[in-house]
Amino acid sequence: MERKVSRICLTSEPNIIHFLQISWEKTLGSGFVITLTDGQSAWTGTVSESEISQEADDMAMEKEKYIDELRKALVSRAGPADTYKFNFSKESAHFSFEKNLKDISFRLGSFNLEKVESPAKVIRELICYCLDTIAENQAKNEHLQKENERLLRDWNDVQGRFEKCVSAKEALETDLYKRFILVLNEKKTKIRSLQKLLNEVQELEKSTEHERESATCSKMTADRDAVYDESTDEESENQFDPSVLIPATVSKDDSIISIPDVTDIAPSRKRRQRMQRNLGTEPKMTPQEHQLQEKEKLDSSLPETLKKGHISAENMSLETLKNSSPEDLFDEI
Template sequence: MSGAFRQITVTSDPEKSYFLRVDWSGDLGAGFTLVLSDGGTSAWIGEVSEDEVTAEIRDMGVDRDRYVEDLRSALTGSGAGRGGVAKREEAGYSYHLPPDRTRLSYRKICKDISVDLGSVELQAVPDPAEVSRQMIGQSLRRNTDLESENDKLREENDRLQREHQRIVRELQQRVEEKESMERELYSRFVMVLNEKKAKIRGLQDTIQHLQHSSQDSTDTDRHSDGEMMTEVGRGSTASLQESTLLLTGRSLPCVGETIADTEDVNKSPRRKRRVRRSPETCELE
């Protein structure tokens, strides 16, 4: 069983305050009872059944949840918003009580538009003082419950604040550790990178040195091969001249002499010998 207590004013007597107590089971759509008091001299009681609520919803042609929310805001001063969070309704509500105090009607006013939410038939209570005492006692118990709930909420809030501070400290510590780790990793990366660069430079120097050494060795080999070919050529020429001298008794022409000059030299003695033989031949004849 749930209940709520609030203070209202009626349009027929705006200078006077009334106290409204509403009790229900489940939600207001399942029906409710209310007690209206003027502060001690008079009190009235009324009841609205679930069928009456359903008929009102059908006549208005609205959604049941929306109607129950508006009804709760009108009778208790609080409404269940989205996610089950209670909130004050932005719209206003008005209450009308006729002079005979036989019916209490309640309306929703939103942007100068008045919507009738329903009414409840009232019956006078024989002992208004007892009703007032009960309402005062219920109000005090409700106040005690609200204070206890407020204390719990305050403790929960303190706990959440401590938890929040702890999480913030841990987050700051994690951030500092992360920054420290990043600096360490960056320094290691720079060190490894410098080592790799030095190694690459060393390998490049080694390659260049090997290339120069290979080129110098190639030039030396070419020079040695040239000298060797020259010596071999000279040795071959000398051997050929010696062989010719042994066979013909004459040496090969020196470098620079042509074959024609050699032939001329060889032919000249023959002519001389022929000339020398010619007189002898003449004498014999």
């Protein structure tokens, strides 16, 4: 059987302390026994489940909510001290209690009590219950204190282990950081060496390619110079006095002897054509060749009598024969 003893002050006698005891078997809603005493007299009464239900219906409140309000008012005494007010009339032995909400108060319940013939017994039971409760609470307190001490020791042990773990963690992090720095520096050194080697290889490739291009260009230049020198040598061999290219204008007063000698350029032109075919290039017409062709055309346009006179004059004139070359003599024959 559960009990709850509390101190209350009645509205009619605020200076006198009364003790209120509530006891129940299963739950507060299934019924309870109320006992009230002022230390000299005692009153008691039993509240049934039906009476609790009737009070809830009179207040138009759900039963569970009404039982919760009874627990707050009679057992736990939750809230401020002036939240609940108690009234008791010794003549009628009528007990009632109210709840204050700001300026409004409403009655929670009222019960009829009976006066106890031997209040000393009731008071003795209250004192015994209070002492038992105190002893029980002291035992619980001691147990809680021991449990608290145990938990404090465990906490200190855990805190010590935690500090050791933190120290080990910091030492491990420091060691790992040092190792990481060493590995990182090695990697950086290796990367720098590889990058330097790569730059050297690239520079070597660039220099090799530049040398190859320079050699190719020099070879092509040498080939062009050789071809140019050969063509220039042939042209220089075939060059002759510009005075020979002067066209001979024939008039009635001009002498046959005054006609200059004409050099045939056919053999040298044939050699040049053969050389150009060997070089794989088409023959080009130089200004000198162009003048020689014009000279040949001019010679072909001369009268036959002039040519015959020119031949007889060359035969007769020793000076002309001396000035003539063997090739010119061969061509004339």
